[in-house]
Amino acid sequence: MAQNNLPTISPDGSLTSYLHEIRKFPMLKPDEEFMLAKAWTEHGDTDSAHKLVTSHLRLVAKIAMGYRGYGLPLGDLISEGNVGMMQAVKRFDPDKGFRLATYAMWWIKASIHEYILRSWSLVKIGTTAAQKKLFFNLRRIKGQLEAVDDGDLHPDQVTEIANKLDVKEDEVVQMNRRMSGGDHSLNAPMKADIEGEWQDWLVDEDTPDQETAYADAEEMDYRRGLMADAMSALNEREQHIIAERRLSDSPKTLEELSIEYNISRERVRQIEARAFEKLQQAMQSAAAEDNMITIDQ
Numbered sequence: 001m002a003q004n005n006l007p008t009i010s011p012d013g014s015l016t017s018y019l020h021e022i023r024k025f026p027m028l029k030p031d032e033e034f035m036l037a038k039a040w041t042e043h044g045d046t047d048s049a050h051k052l053v054t055s056h057l058r059l060v061a062k063i064a065m066g067y068r069g070y071g072l073p074l075g076d077l078i079s080e081g082n083v084g085m086m087q088a089v090k091r092f093d094p095d096k097g098f099r100l101a102t103y104a105m106w107w108i109k110a111s112i113h114e115y116i117l118r119s120w121s122l123v124k125i126g127t128t129a130a131q132k133k134l135f136f137n138l139r140r141i142k143g144q145l146e147a148v149d150d151g152d153l154h155p156d157q158v159t160e161i162a163n164k165l166d167v168k169e170d171e172v173v174q175m176n177r178r179m180s181g182g183d184h185s186l187n188a189p190m191k192a193d194i195e196g197e198w199q200d201w202l203v204d205e206d207t208p209d210q211e212t213a214y215a216d217a218e219e220m221d222y223r224r225g226l227m228a229d230a231m232s233a234l235n236e237r238e239q240h241i242i243a244e245r246r247l248s249d250s251p252k253t254l255e256e257l258s259i260e261y262n263i264s265r266e267r268v269r270q271i272e273a274r275a276f277e278k279l280q281q282a283m284q285s286a287a288a289e290d291n292m293i294t295i296d297q
Contacts, residue, residue, distance in 0.1 A: 006054065006057070007022055008079060018075075019058075022057040025051075025055055026055065028052075033100055034094045036052050037089075037100065040089065041092070049089050052089045053085055053089055056104060057082070057085075060084075063109060064080075069139050077112055080112050080115040081108045084111030085107065087111070089104070093229075096229075096232035098231070102231070103228055105243075133165055134172065134175050135175060138176060142157075142161070153172070158173055227283065230279045234275050245272050254269055
């Protein structure tokens with residue numbers, strides 16, 4: 001399942017030719033997907049794992065294209081999404097009764113998110129959960145408000161965005177300015193009459209040591225695994241409603257989902273609440289079980 005065996009967009013290549021290439025890989029029927037997944041999980045058949053990955057490259061490309069607004073090469077976004085897809089195949093359990101695509105999209109998005117956060121400089125984005133939420137949603141909400149990309153937002157727009165994302169108004173202003181400004185080289189000279197470069201004056205006292213960074217990454221992988229596994233406790237409708245209401249970059253309203261399923265908005269709300277409760281219970285149970293295993297060892 002090495003990534004270098006997958007099609008890629010070369011620096012001088014086009015998206016059209018890449019999409020044409022990945023369409024050569026057939027989509028899998030449920031029974032075909034199940035048998036390939038069993039061959040991989042039970043016998044370590046790498047050819048089967050490769051077929052599972054390549055049959056979902058179109059899904060990766062579709063998700064990656066949704067992140068083009070961050071100014072990063074689409075080829076890199078797709079490459080990182082493919083890494084997430086391979087992680088999903090490694091962890092996928094076909095006996096839990098849901099399709100690989102449903103399970104994989106969490107891993108694909110998580111891998112792309114991490115790449116974006118690594119690629120944007122620390123002077124552009126914050127490190128708190130609220131700032132990351134603002135970073136990944138500001139552009140979308142500005143589009144909904146028809147706000148211009150350059151310059152400061154109108155005070156009314158700042159207030160509305162802050163209320164939508166439950167963040168402070170000054171955080172909206174600062175993040176908008178950071179995202180609207182262009183990147184500047186850290187190797188640029190300070191001034192004509194001053195020796196040295198900008199990077200010589202940067203001090204980051206909050207950077208964690210390598211052990212802490214590794215532990216944080218391990219913890220994030222563990223939590224993503226718990227979340228993805230917990231989704232198997234939900235039926236297909238519950239998975240879809242949770243995804244659209246709580247995990248989507250553009251959450252759907254109760255009204256939109258009530259029309260889609262031909263049920264009342266209150267019924268959608270009840271399904272969402274019950275599904276979220278089941279997710280919490282499944283994740284807590286899995287975490288408790290892991291703790292018991294650790295203690296026994």
